[in-house]
Amino acid sequence: MTGKRPSVTELIEGLRHGDRRTLARAITLVESRRDDDRRATESLLEAVLPSTGHALRIGVSGVPGVGKSSFLEALGTRLCERGERVAVLAIDPSSSLSGGSILGDKTRMTELARHERAFVRPSPGGTAHGGVAGHSREAMLLCEAAGFGVVFVETIGVGQSEHAVADLVDFFLLLVLAGAGDELQGIKRGILELADGVAVTKADGDGRARAEAAARELDGALHILRGGAHVPVWTCSARSGEGIDAIWSGVHAACAAARTGGQLATRRARQDAAWFERALDEAIRARFLGEPGMRSRVDALRLAVSTGSISPTLAARRAVDGEPRDGSA
Ligand SMILES: Nc1nc2c(ncn2[C@@H]2O[C@H](COP(=O)(O)OP(=O)(O)O)[C@@H](O)[C@H]2O)c(=O)[nH]1
Ligand SMILES: [Mg+2]
Missing domain, CATH: 3.40.50.300 (P-loop containing nucleotide triphosphate hydrolases)
Known part of the structure; x- marks a missing residue:
């Protein structure tokens, strides 16, 4: 393996051989918050799932x-x-x-x-x-x-x-x-x-x-x-x-x-179901916050909550539904 950023194919190959340096690099990849790393992570995980x-x-x-x-x-x-x-x-x-x-x-x-x-x-x-x-x-x-x-x-x-x-x-x-x-x-x-x-x-x-x-x-x-x-x-x-x-x-x-x-299989199936819900929440949140203008809207509401000028529940609803049009609420 050469260079600083190994390809997904190189990672898969290295993992198959039990190489610890590759494992360390693969974990660094999954911990990354970069969008393109996320896609690489997904293909890596999909490829190794059977093993x-x-x-x-x-x-x-x-x-x-x-x-x-x-x-x-x-x-x-x-x-x-x-x-x-x-x-x-x-x-x-x-x-x-x-x-x-x-x-x-x-x-x-x-x-x-x-x-x-x-x-x-x-x-x-x-x-x-x-x-x-x-x-x-x-x-x-x-x-x-x-x-x-x-x-x-x-x-x-x-x-x-x-x-x-x-x-x-x-x-x-x-x-x-x-x-x-x-x-x-x-x-x-x-x-x-x-x-x-x-x-x-x-x-x-x-x-x-x-x-x-x-x-x-x-x-x-x-x-x-x-x-x-x-x-x-x-x-x-x-x-x-x-x-x-x-x-x-x-x-x-x-x-x-x-x-x-059979309890282990049941336990793991239950865990997978729980992880799906967690991952779904995260994905929905990420998609939502990725909408144009959404981050600044949420930041403004967060600030308003921290200064006590709006209740957290109302702020969350405003974040999702948008500001009321007539400005009355
Ligand atoms: N007497 C004694 N001290 C221990 C034992 N295991 C850990 N320690 C001490 O407890 C402290 C904390 O240990 P550590 O393994 O770092 O705890 P961790 O924070 O839970 O990971 C260290 O100073 C260790 O030397 C043990 O079996 N016997
Ligand atoms: Mg420790």
Whole structure:
């Protein structure tokens, strides 16, 4: 592959050979906001679609500092050593605001990033909710097309991002820290409801007994919160390596059972349907805002909303219907 901008044909060819440099370039293409890149992205995704869908898709979420990157470094390295090809897509929706913990992530997964069977890709946060995760979905498909058998999507536990990620993966693993007292206090219930499994991190040294107590408490709480659904709770330490294999066996077994039992196909079909609606909303919005004069009309209304001179609902209606002709409203 030569030059700065490879053609779609070159990208397809490179992905077919599992080339990581091509994969990185392909992801850069799908993250681009340029119109002509969008068209190239569409033909690329269409071409690789038949070679996607075979990977295990695992979401890993939790508050900053819980140990997501360290966990993935430990687990990912093990899987690579067993012959698996592992991709990690780290999304940080806050990075555009905070300047990003992305760099920290990258340096923390150094061992994994260096492994010849691994691919580590930190993604900067975007502005649109759908935007961030939309690109992650496409990046995930590209990893699958490049022959990665396990794709991890790491995201920090804020707001909307984990909903989008849960809609992307076969198994959503929530990492939590052992706190003092009521373990549920610091964890948003909405996130617990999304989790397919929970792991209490940093179960080592002085923290070990605390982590185990927290896991027991969470286990009881999840039993009540989630009724019939069995949500496994583990403890682990990325530092000592303890518990990492047990988590993987559990995740792997759950995914295998869901595949055999048909729940995985149902889940993915439901996710595809949800993504279609999201993509449709985005496409309608993009088309609408692309109409002549529309952006300035919407900008003016946005300003009017921010100064309190019009209600948000009325402003939105005006954006779509236009200004009233008689000027009375
Ligand atoms: N004791 C201990 N510390 C850990 C462990 N895993 C991560 N840490 C520490 O916790 C901090 C945050 O880890 P990191 O993986 O970057 O968390 P992330 O923000 O969730 O990706 C770092 O200082 C790590 O060294 C662990 O298993 N045991
Ligand atoms: Mg991290």
